Amino acid sequence: MSKIPLQFRHNGRDVAIFVDGGTNLLVALRELIGDMTPKFGCGQGGCGTCSVLIDGELHLSCLTLAETVAGRAVETLDGMKQGPNLHPLQRAFADHFAAQCGYCTPGMLMAATALLRRNPKPTLEEIKVGLDGNLCRCTGYTGIFEAIQACAVGAK
Numbered sequence: 540m541s542k543i544p545l546q547f548r549h550n551g552r553d554v555a556i557f558v559d560g561g562t563n564l565l566v567a568l569r570e571l572i573g574d575m576t577p578k579f580g581c582g583q584g585g586c587g588t589c590s591v592l593i594d595g596e597l598h599l600s601c602l603t604l605a606e607t608v609a610g611r612a613v614e615t616l617d618g619m620k621q622g623p624n625l626h627p628l629q630r631a632f633a634d635h636f637a638a639q640c641g642y643c644t645p646g647m648l649m650a651a652t653a654l655l656r657r658n659p660k661p662t663l664e665e666i667k668v669g670l671d672g673n674l675c676r677c678t679g680y681t682g683i684f685e686a687i688q689a690c691a692v693g694a695k
């Protein structure tokens with residue numbers, strides 16, 4: 540099968556790869572780019588752990604054909620750190636014990652990023668809606684919601 544050339548921006552860096560037709564973005568990121576931060580959970584759109592931002596919008600990379608991101612900007616957890624420092628959301632997740640095994644955390648952080656960009660001061664209800672596509676199998680969601688609230692604009 541012939542390969543399809545694909546170029547896009549990955550966390551602010553131009554990348555060029557070849558994909559098989561039908562390859563999903565999750566596989567392209569993990570196996571061809573080497574970005575292991577988007578996780579494979581269900582592979583069918585039900586868990587959110589593969590969440591990434593495409594042109595700033597939240598998407599499930601397991602349900603996104605890699606070819607469709609040609610020329611677009613893809614953001615993953617791998618691009619979230621600020622030099623040697625954690626992003627404030629990552630710091631807040633640590634401070635609020637918002638992760639146990641951590642498998643869902645990359646997707647949670649991407650969903651939280653998308654939410655806070657479009658709504659910098661969400662209510663608790665809006666946080667719940669913003670993360671309703673992301674499942675955590677380990678913990679209660681309280682720490683996750685508290686971490687996001689702590690990062691809302693104006694939060695003390």
Ligand code: FES
Nearest residue numbers: 580581582587601
């Ligand atoms: S792995 Fe994509 S939604 Fe579960």
Ligand code: FES
Nearest residue numbers: 639643675676677
């Ligand atoms: S912390 Fe384990 S799945 Fe969420």
